[in-house]
Amino acid sequence: MYNINKNYLLFIVGLFIGSYLAFQVKSRNTIIPSINQTFIDLPKKLASLNTYYENWFQNAGFIRRKHTIDTLRYGDHLFRTEAKILEHQIPILCVILSNNDKTAKAGVHTWAKGCTDVTIVKLSGRKGKHHIPMKKTAENSNWNKLCGAIKEIEYDKFEWVVFVHQQTFVLLENLRWFVASLNHTKGYYLGQAESFWNVRYNLAQAGFVLSQGSLRLLKAEFDEEKGCKVDSLMLNKEDFTLGKVLSKYDIFPIDTRDPDGYSTFNAFNWQQEFFPGVNYYKNSIYPRKCCSSRVITFKGIERDKFYMYYYLLYQLDVFRDGNLGNKPMATPADKDYVWKHFLAEHGVYRNVSADEYYNIWAESGFNPEMFNRFDNNYD
Known part of the structure; x- marks a missing residue:
């Protein structure tokens, strides 16, 4: 009889504590529909x-x-x-x-x-891997x-x-x-x-x-x-x-x-x-x-x-109208301008083969390995 009463008592006490905690948690997390602030005057909308x-x-x-x-x-x-x-x-x-x-x-x-x-x-x-707990x-x-x-x-x-x-x-x-x-x-x-x-x-x-x-x-x-x-x-x-x-x-x-x-x-x-x-x-x-x-x-x-x-x-811009950025060059550029200009800078004023052009380009200090270094530095 004593054990039954004791268990019953524990059940009642546990039920009361659980109900109380549930009420507290619910009341603490209730969403507040409006906030009464007297310190500021922000429009509501x-x-x-x-x-x-x-x-x-x-x-x-x-x-x-x-x-x-x-x-x-x-x-x-x-x-x-x-x-x-x-x-x-x-x-x-x-x-x-x-x-x-x-x-x-x-x-x-x-x-x-x-x-x-x-x-x-x-x-x-x-x-991380070497993180020391603090x-x-x-x-x-x-x-x-x-x-x-x-x-x-x-x-x-x-x-x-x-x-x-x-x-x-x-x-x-x-x-x-x-x-x-x-x-x-x-x-x-x-x-x-x-x-x-x-x-x-x-x-x-x-x-x-x-x-x-x-x-x-x-x-x-x-x-x-x-x-x-x-x-x-x-x-x-x-x-x-x-x-x-x-x-x-x-x-x-x-x-x-x-x-x-x-x-x-x-x-x-x-x-x-x-x-x-x-x-x-x-x-x-x-x-x-x-x-x-x-x-x-x-x-x-x-x-x-x-x-x-x-x-x-x-x-990124989306151009829907206007023509300021679409004007062609006053004098159209020669399609061969770039390589001719490069050769002229190195004193060459004649047509050259692809191998000759590469050798001039390599001797000027630019070579494929430099592009690799630039790419690695960028990464």
Whole structure:
């Protein structure tokens, strides 16, 4: 009888504890339908933001005229593109959080050319064949490194700072359009809004943006006396910890979707975004649809993809009309000009055989082995 009562008691206690924990987990992961922010005044819809931007653009005295790609590429260039105007007007610091220098440098050499300045913050080393495990401490946590980077920023030089992981590609033209009409001295915190354990934060994999006003508060928070100490058990989840710190100042993630509800900050590559298969954003505060025509971030995957995307987005042009770039030479070139010119440079003014031409070419210092060396150096 005693055993039956004891087992029954254990069952009741276990059932109560399990029910309580289930309730706590569910309540902590509840999606928050709306956010009450008193510190900022971002319009609720990007449609309104577009109106704000147009007003800002006109009040700044700018006049917009359309030009063809033909004119932009081959014209007299007595004008500036809207993207260049925004780049000049809105200084942005780009902070790349990296554990792989080569991938970070691929970002520096491509999308980050549009940054006013770039900083690379070294995170935990990549695990590899010769990786030596490091004891996880508060000092070498991702949060501590992010916090240290924030403390070093001279925020008065930049209106906005974008933080991204090394595999993230940023379209700075779209980011500058987004923030142009906003007051950078206020507390803005932009990105892909998530909610976990009742903490609202922007997902690091999608990148997040802080205004000068937010940075000013953070630098005051992390003074010399307190440093980067925070009350958090998730120090390697730097985005979660940052959201928790900013919440003390009533600075929360906001809705960054476009007027049609399409996402602008994206944490995954295009294949995963277009064909998700699973819900990658199960903790997202706002419903997600991929993807906005004013997309700001997406994942670039391998570093060679950075160069491919940069070429497609910034160097490849589609010419639909115009004739500036299609004008023939004033005097058509002689089809034999190249080899005749080469021989003339070497004092030969007669026709030569293929073998003689090769010997002259080889004696001039160029030989097939040099091309191999050039090719190897390029790789």
